[in-house]
Amino acid sequence: MNKATQMGSAIALALAVSSTAAQAQAPLKATVIHWWTSGGESAAVKQFAEAYNKAGGQWVDQAIAGADQSRATTINRIVGGNAPVAAQFNTSKQFRDFVDQGLLNNVDDVAIAGKWDQIMPPSILQAIKINGHFYAAPVDIHMPAWFFYSKAAYKKAGIANEPQTWEEFLQQLAKLKAAGVVPLAFGGQVWQEKITFDAIFAMVGGADLYLKVYRDRDQKAVMSPAFRQVLVEFKKLKGFTDAGSPGRNWNDATALVVQGKAGVQIMGDWAKGEFAAAKQVAGKDFGCFAGFGPKAPYIVAGDAFVFPKTTDANAVKAQKLLANVVTSPAPQVAFAARKGAIPIRGDVDVSQLDICARQGLEIMKDKSRQLPNTEMLASPDTTGALQDVLTSYWNKNQSPEDAQKAFARAIKGE
Known part of the structure; x- marks a missing residue:
């Protein structure tokens, strides 16, 4: 083999290694369907997107005006075999049929590592934990009254x-x-x-x-x-x-x-x-x-992300990364401060929150209310x-x- 051939082979090998490394380090792409489209809501969801990107992901935003329209889009995409990585639902029984039909991935390991059972209110846990598994990542607590x-x-x-x-x-x-x-x-x-x-x-x-x-x-x-x-x-x-x-x-x-x-x-x-x-x-x-x-x-009340069933390894990693990011203290506070909600956990720095949110967090300490x-x-x-x-x-x-x-x-x- 002459020097030119050796050099060509070395360059080809270097490019192959570089390409493999780039693929290994490629951000975990997460297509996220939600209905946060008003001014305050858009500012809030941007906090999650930025936090996810900083954590090694790539947030692909798919905002759809109207809760009913957004959920319908998610359902159609799941049924059509083109499911998003995550989708917004209310913290409710709205996604129970998906669970019963085996159409959602759970995020049990994220929930266990994050001690969700200890940091989240019982009413929230009852909505997201079904048959012993965590099928949604709650992102906020809203009080609709x-x-x-x-x-x-x-x-x-x-x-x-x-x-x-x-x-x-x-x-x-x-x-x-x-x-x-x-x-x-x-x-x-x-x-x-x-x-x-x-x-x-x-x-x-x-x-x-x-x-x-x-x-x-x-x-x-x-x-x-x-x-x-x-x-x-x-x-x-x-x-x-x-x-x-x-x-x-x-x-x-x-x-x-x-x-x-x-x-x-x-x-x-x-x-x-x-x-x-x-x-x-x-x-x-x-x-x-x-x-x-x-x-x-x-x-x-509140909002949560559910994670449609997929066997794609990178999509599953993206789901777990997203579940971890949106329930972490700093993104929780940044989101809640702009959304008008309160965090799903009480162990957060409340200095960024307004007096209404602080009042809500204080009320939540009294389970009788x-x-x-x-x-x-x-x-x-x-x-x-x-x-x-x-x-x-x-x-x-x-x-x-x-x-x-x-x-x-x-x-x-x-």
Whole structure:
């Protein structure tokens, strides 16, 4: 072999080694489907993407507006054999069918190493740990029944303090209306109507009745005078909404509070992301309270990533890396601070979190106040049926008694 041939062979070998090394060091690509598309949400999910990339991954973002549309896309891709590495679902029973059909990978080793059993609340664990295996990585805890109010609007209406009772809250809405402000910033969409109802249910009806209805499917509880009164109180809010509320997106309703055009919004703490994006500060520009009084129920909800079944070794590695990154302390805080949520773990530096999030973390220490989100207690089909009942009651001239009967049928599965 002459020198030229030897040199050519050496170069070829060097290129082959270099190529192999590059392949070995190639970032773990993770296609992630989610529905975080508003300003605050986009800023939040960027924190996860950057943390994943720094950890040796390559985040491929696939944001799809609308939770239902996003989940439908995920389902279609799984069924079609083109599943993403990870996809967003709510921390609920939404992905239980996937588990039952063997369509998800578990991340048990990540959960065990991260001591998820010790650091996460029981209601979250019950949603993600199925038959002894961890099938989702929770990324946040949301409370869908926060009350956010404009400090400027409250000042204009002469309201000095946060309400301590439901009756006082209704009085404040009346004062806002008299001051020429839209009292309740509302989005007339079925899911928004449902979470508003659940907020009133928990605050007015109490945790015991809430659990009897949603967890136990107790027909007597649904047909009780106490539940009828919950429906009556819920419908009172209709008179404090504006003509533009039907079909309004939640973040557009939040914008009314941000601008001081509306007084209050009952919404999940993800709404804080919109305030943050508008450079507003909790406690200064807007206020927040998690219910009436020091022992108000705190509804626990949230988001999680599930990991579709795959045998591709790199995809499995990407799933595990992603599960580890999104549940780690620093990314948790960075995400929660922009999303408006609270971290799924309590052992974090709270200095980046606003006063509302700190209040939420403090409340979570009292397990007696924690109340599971209804989607943790009911199947998606039942939830959809209940949404139909409530939107009919909200938008039509229907009696509380008729709504009770319809609710009883829906919760029973008829």
